[in-house]
Amino acid sequence: MGRWEPNAHGRLERAALELYCERGFEQTTVAEIAKRxxxxxxxxxxxxxxxxxxxxxxSGELHALLERTVAAAPGDVTPIExxxxxxxxxxxxxxxxxxxxxxxxxxxxxxxxxxxxxxxxLASLASTIACALRARGVPRPTATLAAEAGIAVFKVAFExxxxxxxxxxxxxxVRESFDELRAVATGR
Amino acid sequence: MGRWEPNAHGRLERAALELYCERGFEQTTVAEIAKRxxxxxxxxxxxxxxxxxxxxxxSGELHALLERTVAAAPGDVTPIExxxxxxxxxxxxxxxxxxxxxxxxxxxxxxxxxxxxxxxxLASLASTIACALRARGVPRPTATLAAEAGIAVFKVAFExxxxxxxxxxxxxxVRESFDELRAVATGR
Numbered sequence: 584m585g586r587w588e589p590n591a592h593g594r595l596e597r598a599a600l601e602l603y604c605e606r607g608f609e610q611t612t613v614a615e616i617a618k619r620x621x622x623x624x625x626x627x628x629x630x631x632x633x634x635x636x637x638x639x640x641x642s643g644e645l646h647a648l649l650e651r652t653v654a655a656a657p658g659d660v661t662p663i664e665x666x667x668x669x670x671x672x673x674x675x676x677x678x679x680x681x682x683x684x685x686x687x688x689x690x691x692x693x694x695x696x697x698x699x700x701x702x703x704x705l706a707s708l709a710s711t712i713a714c715a716l717r718a719r720g721v722p723r724p725t726a727t728l729a730a731e732a733g734i735a736v737f738k739v740a741f742e743x744x745x746x747x748x749x750x751x752x753x754x755x756x757v758r759e760s761f762d763e764l765r766a767v768a769t770g771r
Numbered sequence: 772m773g774r775w776e777p778n779a780h781g782r783l784e785r786a787a788l789e790l791y792c793e794r795g796f797e798q799t800t801v802a803e804i805a806k807r808x809x810x811x812x813x814x815x816x817x818x819x820x821x822x823x824x825x826x827x828x829x830s831g832e833l834h835a836l837l838e839r840t841v842a843a844a845p846g847d848v849t850p851i852e853x854x855x856x857x858x859x860x861x862x863x864x865x866x867x868x869x870x871x872x873x874x875x876x877x878x879x880x881x882x883x884x885x886x887x888x889x890x891x892x893l894a895s896l897a898s899t900i901a902c903a904l905r906a907r908g909v910p911r912p913t914a915t916l917a918a919e920a921g922i923a924v925f926k927v928a929f930e931x932x933x934x935x936x937x938x939x940x941x942x943x944x945v946r947e948s949f950d951e952l953r954a955v956a957t958g959r
Contacts, residue, residue, distance in 0.1 A: 661958035702890045724927050728948070729955050731923030739916050760916070767917050768956035770849035 653715035674753035841903035854921035
């Protein structure tokens with residue numbers, strides 16, 4: 584089998600999610616994932632550090648996107664608007680991968696260790712956003728609050744995107760959930 | 772040594788926090804904690820399941836307090852006001868234990884495994900609050916958003932309480948941080 588395999592990353596990811604759903608995350612081996620994808624274990628390890636990494640790959644790009652989008656917001660934009668823009672951009676990258684995201688979420692929900700890893704991921708995204716806001720001159724408590732509230736909003740939007748059949752526009756759901764945060768925070 | 776030791780719980784907790792700060796959490800044994808407190812290991816295990824439990828004890832009472840306070844809020848109170856009341860009540864129980872809370876936070880910040888445990892604890896407090904709101908008839912996305920945003924507010928208030936010398940009234944800091952959430956969410 585050659586070193587180069589067309590779309591090996593995507594094939595491995597799809598095979599892994601299928602197996603995690605069918606057998607459970609714990610019960611699936613890297614050998615089985617590679618076999619289902621028609622690839623070797625060696626190829627798997629060229630793409631992912633381990634089988635957990637299949638579920639959490641791409642987080643470096645996500646951090647960079649959030650940081651870049653907050654930094655690029657016009658100067659007169661409020662902190663929460665900058666956070667909203669960043670999380671809409673993050674939502675846009677998931678775009679048409681709702682089915683894949685649903686499978687991934689089902690796997691994570693079924694496993695306490697993966698749920699912890701997901702919480703850590705979200706907390707670290709909040710830190711990145713808060714840091715990017717402080718770089719814009721936003722004072723610390725405001726930056727932390729806008730970032731943490733933004734992640735709370737994203738979680739709600741993401742859950743709606745996964746569960747509501749007729750709502751497949753994640754960036755729009757993010758925007759609407761920010762509107763809802765405003766309504767909730769002001770008690771209307 | 773008798774079975775009854777006056778304030779064994781408090782003595783063990785103080786000894787444990789001292790040792791975790793001096794030597795690190797990982798490097799401290801239950802035997803050392805008991806010795807420093809002038810008690811036996813057996814007494815330690817009557818009060819705590821393990822050395823991590825010293826840092827996370829009392830969370831059952833905390834969940835119950837949040838649930839009770841949300842449930843007891845008058846019917847015309849908005850979801851975010853009910854959440855604020857619950858988290859002010861939680862803040863009041865920490866009351867005069869700022870020094871103990873500072874030590875605890877320093878130990879947690881120094882250890883990745885404990886930071887994860889703390890994130891899980893906060894996520895589970897948010898679930899309890901959201902659940903109590905739904906029991907009041909608040910629809911799901913609003914309940915989740917109010918609860919998650921409330922926990923974000925509490926984190927900010929708690930950090931200010933620990934770090935700002937002249938601010939020792941945690942319930943008041945919680946109230947002020949809810950005001951700040953309103954300002955942040957409306958972009959003022």
